[in-house]
Amino acid sequence: MAVPDAHLRILSTGGGATLQDAGRHGYMRYGITPAGPMDPLAHAAANRALGNERTATAIEVSLGGISLTAEDAPLDLAVAGGSFRIDLDGRPLPTAVALTLRPGAVLTIKAGRSGAWCYLAAAGRIEVADTLGSTATHTRSGFGGLEGRALRSGDVIPIIRSQPAIGEPAQLVSPWLERPADRIRVVLGPQADFFPPSEIDAFLANPWTVTARGDRMACFLAGTKLSHAGDYNIVSDGIAMGAIQVPGDGLPIVLMADRQPTGGYPKIATVIGADLGRLAQAQAGSVLHFASVSLEQAVAARRAEREALAEPVVLTPVIRTNLSSEYLLGLNLIDGVVG
Amino acid sequence: MMPPAASPDRTSPRFLDAGEAALVVEFGTVVDPAINDRVLALDAALRDERPDGFCESVPTYRSLMIHYDPLVLERSRLVALVETISARASAVRAPGRIWTLPCCYDPGFAEDIAEVAEIAGLTVERVAALHRTAEYRVYMYGFAPGFAYLGGLPAELAISRRARPRPPHPQSALLIGGGLAAVATFPMPTGWYVLARTPERLFSKSRNPNFLIEGGDSLRFEAIDASTFANLDRRAAAGEIIARQTR
Secondary structure, eight states, X not given: OOOOOEEEEEEXXXXXXXXXXXXXXXXXXXXXXXXOOSSHHHHHHHHHHTTOOTTOOEEEEOTTOEEEEEESSOEEEEEEEEEEEEEETTEXXXXXXXXXXXXXXXXXXXXXXXXXXXXXXXXXXXXXXXXXXXXXXXXXXXXXXXXXXXXXXXXXXXXXXXXXXXXXXXXXXXXXXXOOSSEEEEEEOSSGGGSOHHHHHHHHHSOEEEOTTOOSXXXXXXXXXXXXXXXXXXXXXXXXXXXXXXXXXXXXXEXXXXXXXXXXXXEEEEEOHHHHHHHXXXXXXXXXEEEEOOHHHHHHHHHHHHHHHHSOOXXXXXXXXXXXXXXXXXXXXTTOOOX | OOOOOOOSSSOOOEEEESSTTEEEEESOSSOOHHHHHHHHHHHHHHHHHOOTTEEEEEEOSSEEEEEEOTTTSOHXXXXXXXXXXXXXXXXXOOOOOEEEEEEBOSGGGOTTHHHHHHHHTOOHHHHHHHHHHOOEEEEEEOSSTTOEEEXXXXXXXXXXXXXXXXXXXXXXXXXXXXXXXXXXXXXOOXXXXXXXXXXXXXXXXXXXXXXXXXXXXXXXXXXXOHHXXXXXXXXXXXXOOXXXXXX
């Protein structure tokens, strides 16, 4: 096993940051939650920007934010996801950015104007032990990541790095990461027949507000309650990520990465794969509508997303339009070309 | 508006989409061993076949959820494959294995047994005897890692689950509730009642195999005393398999 040649030290975090690869797949039949990223597209994009496998382990940062530094050697990092506030030693950076973090330099990621999750990838490999073939953290099971728990201040993450190549911060040109969250596409079912047609219409017509109760397991929605046609107890069956179950209280719950693999409420619809990330990025208080699409449309959207990810992620030098005073004072006026 | 329960015969299953990357093959809507047999037979055949684009399958009481990559495996091809497999005369499930799990009903291990006895109008001894002498079918896993849902609980023990969950039970608890039995590997709060504990772990991260028992297997319980429990628990913690396989 290769020896880590650099480390990321967590200086502070507001909680909710975890290590995630693409998820622990293949064990749902034994009651094992897949976990993995809440926004798979952003997770893959951060990895791809550095030349990593798109499924590589990265840090998922929640609205709690995180602040970290490199130890032992410079590290190439990339951040992608929601519009968080990114700051390198006091210098504000774009929300989707790649940079070389030198030992002692401090990278800070804080909640921003929109988005609930962002991903911090490191070029090379984050070297932590796997559980059942995956490093994805599932805190309820105590699996993956560091000791099966969320990251906390003082944690040191070992990394077998690729040779740093980025240097000055560069913006990720990834227009496909800009995804409005106000219209979420769904395929109706698998238990749409537990609802009368008028309630399906209401589900699709009414606005739904994302509540603060959400976490990696589920997104809880508030709005006008839905009624079932009859019984709302079903004998447990499988739960896909994005399944929208409606329990007895009539308010939809969208089951996300940390869902249980089986469950027992009727599922009126399922969020399509391409829109899982945009739903995950909706902050509490956001209002959204569901739009019903055909299976063919859902597959086409998935294909488009896969093709976008297959393209190299383009990096362009950061255009300094939003300069902090600290940054201006520190500018070297001889080579300081402000683009 | 519960759809009518499919009879456990060779009728075609229903195909229900759970988004564009998961297909539910529903053989029925109720808890029934014959329906569960059909689920498990399809599951086994599909895993043998393993078509490109097949990701994983999740058998439940009455349906199989197939997670797939629709960019590799088109839904129509998946449905055709499932129909072909289901129509095969050989699509019957191989008989499950039979496991005997040692378990301890001593008061320190049977936290809720007195409560169950009171609700069911039985003595504590009778509750333990009923629970211990039944043979259980493993229908499915779910809810948590290594949490196995068992059918076969005697009718006298069919009491509702708690209205409010109780504090976390210890690991490897034998539970009953809502007419079903369960074995829970990990401690957790639960609406079920704890009747006993087994030193066996149905799941261990570090043991090979990680998972001991499969859907369709049968479980029997065998009473042990507290000192035997302590001894077997130490051996199980070291990775040994304690349960006896008798078929």
